[in-house]
Amino acid sequence: MIEAPRGTHDVLPSDQPLWQRVTAEMERLCALYGYRRIQTPVFEAVELFQRTSGEGSDIVQKEMYVFEDRGGRRFALRPEGTAPICRAYVEHGLHREPQPVKLYTLATMYRYDKPQRGRYREHWQLSVESIGSADPATDAEVIHLYDTLLRTLGVRRYELQLNSIGDRECRPAYLERLNAWLDGHADVLDAEARRKRETSPLRVFDVKTPSVRAALADAPKIGEALCDACAEHFAQVRAYLDAYGVRYTIAPTLVRGLDYYTRTTWEFVGPDASTQASTISAGGRYDGLIEEIGGPPTPGVGFGAGIERLVLSLQLEGIGAEAPALDVFVALDGAPREDALRLLAELRAAGVAADTDYAGRSLRGQLTQAQRSGARDTIILRPDTAVLRRRGERDIEVARSEILERVAR
RNA sequence: GUGGCGGUAGCUCAGCUGGUAGAGCCCCGGGUUGUGGUCCCGGUGGUCGUGGGUUCGAAUCCCAUCCGCCACCCCA
Numbered sequence: 001m002i003e004a005p006r007g008t009h010d011v012l013p014s015d016q017p018l019w020q021r022v023t024a025e026m027e028r029l030c031a032l033y034g035y036r037r038i039q040t041p042v043f044e045a046v047e048l049f050q051r052t053s054g055e056g057s058d059i060v061q062k063e064m065y066v067f068e069d070r071g072g073r074r075f076a077l078r079p080e081g082t083a084p085i086c087r088a089y090v091e092h093g094l095h096r097e098p099q100p101v102k103l104y105t106l107a108t109m110y111r112y113d114k115p116q117r118g119r120y121r122e123h124w125q126l127s128v129e130s131i132g133s134a135d136p137a138t139d140a141e142v143i144h145l146y147d148t149l150l151r152t153l154g155v156r157r158y159e160l161q162l163n164s165i166g167d168r169e170c171r172p173a174y175l176e177r178l179n180a181w182l183d184g185h186a187d188v189l190d191a192e193a194r195r196k197r198e199t200s201p202l203r204v205f206d207v208k209t210p211s212v213r214a215a216l217a218d219a220p221k222i223g224e225a226l227c228d229a230c231a232e233h234f235a236q237v238r239a240y241l242d243a244y245g246v247r248y249t250i251a252p253t254l255v256r257g258l259d260y261y262t263r264t265t266w267e268f269v270g271p272d273a274s275t276q277a278s279t280i281s282a283g284g285r286y287d288g289l290i291e292e293i294g295g296p297p298t299p300g301v302g303f304g305a306g307i308e309r310l311v312l313s314l315q316l317e318g319i320g321a322e323a324p325a326l327d328v329f330v331a332l333d334g335a336p337r338e339d340a341l342r343l344l345a346e347l348r349a350a351g352v353a354a355d356t357d358y359a360g361r362s363l364r365g366q367l368t369q370a371q372r373s374g375a376r377d378t379i380i381l382r383p384d385t386a387v388l389r390r391r392g393e394r395d396i397e398v399a400r401s402e403i404l405e406r407v408a409r
Numbered sequence: 410g411u412g413g414c415g416g417u418a419g420c421u422c423a424g425c426u427g428g429u430a431g432a433g434c435c436c437c438g439g440g441u442u443g444u445g446g447u448c449c450c451g452g453u454g455g456u457c458g459u460g461g462g463u464u465c466g467a468a469u470c471c472c473a474u475c476c477g478c479c480a481c482c483c484c485a
Contacts, residue, residue: 119483119485125485206483257483276484331444361437
């Protein structure tokens with residue numbers, strides 16, 4: 001028995017109505033906010049992610065699907081959506097278009113994680129990017145877009161955590177202060193904290209050990225060490241979020257796992273806050289990213305939103321979606337098969353969703369199937385006549401020639 | 410990658426300390442009925458995740474492996 005690869009999953013027909021609802025709403029809102037769809041390859045040069053995510057990031061260190069093609073080129077299945085979109089932006093000269101260039105994509109992402117609920121090796125993401133403007137209103141816009149998505153879909157229990165991690169101006173000075181503090185408190189750091197400090201000092205704030213956390217409460221926070229420009233930017237973002245009516249909590253220790261983030265960073269935590277897969281969307285500003293991959297200095301801001309996790313959130317909130325129903329089911333009661341097929345063709349040509357039995361069912365079985373299909377009307381074809389059965393109404397005998405007009409809406 | 414728990418019919422599960430596999434739902438047929446719902450009768454469907462081992466005999470015990478879930482790790 002061959003199974004789907006570990007960490008991948010099938011989205012079955014029974015899941016599709018809810019998926020459709022989610023993705024359709026994503027596309028509707030993106031269009032409404034002026035974002036245009038873009039699609040990029042599933043795989044990219046490995047260096048694209050190494051350079052942008054950071055050599056020390058978990059993604060690059062242990063989560064990338066890397067392979068070599070027959071020509072000896074080294075590629076990676078995309079682990080995140082921002083770098084590829086920025087690559088396309090540079091490669092196709094989108095910096096020559098009016099700025100900002102507002103883009104989105106719905107695409108699969110690949111990470112070699114240990115799978116769990118809501119955490120897959122292949123998963124779908126909505127990526128929204130506003131490239132080419134440093135205006136704090138663009139930060140607020142993309143955040144507002146996702147906040148609106150949650151609201152329109154009916155998610156009630158969620159929290160937006162917001163932070164600013166500074167930029168090239170203020171972060172080096174801050175890191176010096178942090179490191180000095182860590183040196184002075186080496187005795188309270190456990191092995192985990194020391195390891196994090198090695199790879200990415202900011203991440204020491206992610207340590208779970210209670211005693212370390214307690215000690216870190218007194219450590220300098222990036223949010224309190226911003227340079228004037230970053231502080232001003234952050235204040236503006238907050239003011240604009242307030243104007244949009246977006247609620248948020250300031251999370252001074254919120255740090256993201258990718259190196260390219262500057263200034264604003266955020267995470268949306270969904271209804272299932274207890275589990276490890278509680279983050280349903282996360283993003284930030286990346287003012288140095290485009291330059292990093294060889295483009296002109298270009299600011300940008302955006303986010304990724306996990307679709308599986310959002311669908312899970314909707315289910316937790318008790319939100320479902322109806323499967324599309326058939327308009328007409330054609331049952332055969334002694335009439336030749338050809339009559340049913342001709343009628344089906346006629347109905348479908350007229351835009352009426354129609355189907356019939358292909359399982360050799362008894363009439364009873366066909367009527368059961370008609371019921372299941374959700375069809376409002378059932379046509380029962382007899383040798384010389386036809387019966388129209390409309391849900392909730394009495395059967396009526398109809399001439400073959402008048403079926404279409406009686407059934408069409 | 411580390412640790413813990415779990416895999417029996419399409420689905421949800423039962424199967425006690427080893428004795429050759431069951432229920433409900435689903436699906437198909439039939440009876441009843443207002444030709445579909447209800448109710449009733451019958452039927453299809455299982456390499457007990459996989460591979461080894463112990464045993465006269467393994468779904469049950471042991472080992473390995475795959476997959477899932479939970480906690481780390483990290484994130485969408």
